[in-house]
Amino acid sequence: MSDVLLKVSDVSVIIPTEQGTVHAVDNATFSINKHEVFSLIGESGSGKSILGQAIMRLLPLNAMFSGKVELGGMEISALSEKEMQKVRGKIVSSIAQNPYLAMNPGIRVGTQVAEPMQAHLGMSKEDAKSRTCQALKYFDIIPPEVREREYPFQYSGGMLQRAMVAMGTAANPELIIADEPTKGVDVLKKRNIAAIFQKVASKGCAFLLITHDVGFARAMSDRIAVNYCGQIIEIAEKEPFFKEPLHPYSQALLDAVPERGMHPIPGPSPSMIEMPEGCRFHPRCPNKADRCLKNPPVVEINGRCVRCWMYA
Amino acid sequence: MIKLLKNRQIALSLIILGGLIFMAIFAGFLAPYDYTEKDLQNRLQPPSSNHLFGTDNLGRDILTMVMYGAQASLLVGFAVVSISLAIGVTLGVLAGYYGGWLDEIIMRLTDSFLAFPSMFLALAITAFLGQGMENMMLALIAVEWTVFARVARGSTLDVKTKGYVRASRWIGASNAYVMIKHVLPNIISPVLIMASLGIGNVILAAAGLSFLGLGVQPSTPEWGAMLNAGRTYFTTAPWLMLFPGLFIMITVLAFNYFGDGLRDALDQKMKNIELEGRF
């Protein structure tokens, strides 16, 4: 039995807009193992969220998708919408960034948390309700019977976020995709979020953490992938990555954090419509060379991979 | 600007409006007959090659009357809306710009006028002033100005917070200058949309009032009045009512279509302006 839970192969997403065609995701290839916490880090706007949406098959209507996504051996990128509905929420679930926007303000929290249970576990209303209360209690939302009947606006921010996690884990998914869980969140709350996620991970759930918060990724993950301008440019296990990042962008990214001196990366972020020729990072790279004008290959070294000519 | 004209909805409605305005202005030229020409031998004739829209109870050619009717309706529409716009925008901008008690007073005044359902207010004023086109227009202005006051005030409030307005005041521009050079140009869009929708509404209201016998003098060729005259014959000679009504609908539709298209094209916060179908 393979350990691989999610396998993404050559996934690309193109979105036509008024300003031009956005190449949001370009030939993304990676896999996530069962029970593994996998982080995809990168700048805002680099296409990471779109990748998450692509896996869930929740792309905007005008987006064009190509490639293959396999979940638990099943090719979910080829399923019909109806079949995909059985997968979402049950095998793979997503947790959004802003609980107040993600929850329906007009429906009670308990009802929303119970929905995946009723839809995917075939539970009756009463069973779902008691299980919801258990879930709320597990996530320190007390008293659960009272909270279950309340509306989102009656919850504090942190509590609603936990409720969102309860909702995402309601049907016991195997993989959770969390998109920017710590965006705009202060350090204390970040710790709380990390704690909740760890609680969930300890039960065996795998995570795809999409974040720009390098510190958070470091605390939580088993493996790291770095995303730049729609491409995955490095994948490595956590310790080796932070000890010795291989790709020049990864190095620059880590140098930019406050602890290491906050050195900014020179040059502007590239546009996702008109991208640099060849290696997308080369205009800003201290090691750039002529060969960088051609698309660099993805090289495997010591169980890691890097998309850079330096290692070819 | 050109982009606006490329919009199908806007272009189409402008063409129709252009046609109607042309018809109104050149009615004297285009109409086959004189609208006062009575031909009692040929009263109540159904549409024929001689009389494309038929004749009325006095033998007058309906097509001719419809063409001249456009004059009355369009005149009332444009006149009422222009004056209402002038009054309303002035008050609205002043209220939005200065705020404070001036704003309060103007708003309460606006609310008071708006407290009356528009038709009732127009009726009441017409009732006491008497019949006639000018009185009807006065009544309609009394109703319509509030719309522009509200829109102008809202837009002014929006614009007031913008950087360039504040900067302008910091460098010492007088209030009048700021209002004229900065606020006004930026509220043109919503005001224009309301104007177009407003003309449509005014035309409907004027036709309605004339239909009730409370608008224009009965002998004037006006679409609403024609419908009123045709009431007695609606079973025996329905064409008396059919054509004027049809033209009212087409005209109002064109104005609404235009205003609608304008609003969709100018997008953003303009979505709040809804067709209220006031009359």
Add this chain to the structure above:
Amino acid sequence: MLNEYFIRRVLYLVPVLIFISFMSFSLIYIAPGDPAEIMMTSPSGGYDEAAVEAFRIAHGLDQPFYIQYLNWIKNAAVGDFGYSYMSEQSVFETVLNAFENTLKLSVLALAIALIIAIPLGVVSALKHNTIVDDACRFGALLGVSIPNFWQAYLMIIFFSVIVHWLPASGFGHGTDISYMILPAAVLGTGSAAVMMRMIRSSMLDVMGKEYIQTARGKGLSEKIIIIRHALKNALVPVITVIGLSIGFLLNGSVVVETIFGWSGIGNLVVDSILSHDYMMVQGSVLFVAVIFLLINFFVDLVYVWANPEIRYDKTS
């Protein structure tokens, strides 16, 4: 919180009410001629000099303007709108009666409007940018542009003359519904046009919200998403929509009731004007304005109540 808002709104009403009453009262002064003569004119068109004098004194018409106004207000506040010499009835009673009839018609019209507008608005939003949507939107535009008196006659010609299903006009003692259907339909379709666009707008708005995306992420069927997550939130503005339609219905009633001979307040106002019964006109206009104001106020309150968030965090 809510109370503060409520009190503030009530306070705003007061100056407006004063303005309205003042405006209604002044109406008679913009008419050419002497108010006392105007009010004492009998149906035959003449008036008795002595009676006019007596009237003047009795109603304080020789008093300064503001005292007359205050007297008038005092009376109006207790429901004494005066007595119409023209129609020989108490103004208030007549107006109240007429309003009741208009109410009956309006309720039926609203029902018709909602039955048409809600499904069309929702479907139009769900299928937005397709032919169905375009057709519905054009239909709505048509509904707002068509003169209601013309539409009324078209419907009469079809339903009464051609197929003989419904009576062409008449009051039918106010209880026979067949007399109500056509006028209510004319009013209702016009309202439906206005409502449909708002409902569509609201539905589109809701469908674009993030919580709908979340619901999809949970793997819920589109049917559940629409019914449980979207509709409830999309229809909250229905209350406001109904409130806005009240104005439309009242305005429409003027012409529609006249055409169909329905003894409602629209008909009353028109008749009174044509017969120069100015007391009645003044009374009806004031009555309608006050009721309209109160209804709008009420609708506003309900809207705030229905939005729990606004309740707890209010900036007007």
